[in-house]
Amino acid sequence: MSEPEDRAELQRRALAAALARKAVTLSSVWLRYFSLGGEADELEVEGWLQGLVQLPAMQRDMLAQAVNERLDELAEALRVPSSREP
Secondary structure, three states, X not given: OOXXXXXXXXXXXXXXXXXXXXXXXXXXXXXXXXXXXXXXXXXXXXXXXXXXXXXOHHHHHHHHHHHHHHHHHHHHHOOOOOOOOO
């Protein structure tokens, strides 16, 4: 595999792993991705996750951003507050 193909596969596997852990849902990722300017519909994203279709790097990067933003929100929600926080 070439470097771009390796990167695409890494992105696909990481997003699939987040979905498998139930950390995020495909619908919530797609909605956030679409709001960032994503052009693929939810069915295309699902096909990409299954390795059936290719997505351009820019679209994959927007998907990565959508997932990472959601994971950041989840991690923040799970934080233990300090005694100085309200």
